[in-house]
Amino acid sequence: MSLxxxxxxxxxxxxxxxxxxxxxxxxxxxxxYKDEEGNDFDWEWQxxxxxxxxxxxxxEYDAYxxxxxxxxxxxxxxxxxxxxxxxxxVNPHHWQHWVxxxxxxxxxxxxxxxxxxxxxxxxxxxxxxxxxxxxxxxIFNWYDAHKAHxxxxxxxxxxxxxILGKIQRKIEWTEQ
Numbered sequence: 001m002s003l004x005x006x007x008x009x010x011x012x013x014x015x016x017x018x019x020x021x022x023x024x025x026x027x028x029x030x031x032x033y034k035d036e037e038g039n040d041f042d043w044e045w046q047x048x049x050x051x052x053x054x055x056x057x058x059x060e061y062d063a064y065x066x067x068x069x070x071x072x073x074x075x076x077x078x079x080x081x082x083x084x085x086x087x088x089x090v091n092p093h094h095w096q097h098w099v100x101x102x103x104x105x106x107x108x109x110x111x112x113x114x115x116x117x118x119x120x121x122x123x124x125x126x127x128x129x130x131x132x133x134x135x136x137x138x139i140f141n142w143y144d145a146h147k148a149h150x151x152x153x154x155x156x157x158x159x160x161x162x163i164l165g166k167i168q169r170k171i172e173w174t175e176q
Contacts, residue, residue, distance in 0.1 A: 005065040009055055017048040017129040019124035020137075026170050028165055033116055047121050051089065059086045093121035099151050111153040119159050123167075140168055 020043055023030050033041040054060055063083035066076045088096040098112040114122070123139075130138040143164060152160060 001173045002065050002069045005061075009052070009067070011132065012128055013048075013051055015128035016051050016121075018045070018131045019109055019127040020047045023120070023124075023167075026174075030120065030166060032119075041117055041148055043117075043120070046117060049122065051093070051125070052087075054090050057085060057156045093118045095122060095123055095150055095152055096152070098156070109151070111151050111156070113153045114156045114159075116159065119156060120163070123160065123163055127140055127167075136171055137168070140164065153158075 020031075024043075030043070031043055035041050055064060060083040063076070063079040067080035067083075070076060088094040091097065092115075095114065097118075098114050100110040100112060102104075102108060102110065125140045126142065129142070130136050143160075147157075
């Protein structure tokens with residue numbers, strides 16, 4: 001266990017939460033979403049309390065710590081890859097969680113629609129690095145540079161880009 005990794009986890013979760021707070025303060029309509037029972041969705045529980053909880057689990061913790069704060073030896077890289085695979089399978093806010101690779105080559109790879117709450121969490125997760133640097137617009141360049149290899153269904157991509165567009169317009173408007 002390293003203090004560096006523990007501090008990273010704490011800072012990352014705080015920055016993901018900062019993205020949620022920014023949305024609450026600046027674009028509350030983005031968070032106008034109901035749960036399965038028709039109640040207002042509990043964003044704080046999902047994005048502040050539950051986000052990336054598995055990174056502290058034995059299946060992930062040491063592998064992440066050794067890879068990012070140790071060295072990228074072959075063994076550490078293999079362990080990290082297994083931990084990352086575990087992470088995306090238990091954390092549906094990652095787009096990779098929604099990519100189905102079929103055994104039947106005729107079916108190919110299918111991008112499933114992401115539920116709205118996980119799309120918002122994914123954006124807050126991506127945006128957390130902008131909060132770390134203090135440049136809230138950094139996410140837009142990051143997304144433009146990565147979107148070609150981010151596999152999303154058409155509906156999910158439309159929702160992602162709609163939310164990012166709203167964030168970008170609000171940031172630009174507040175900077176005037």
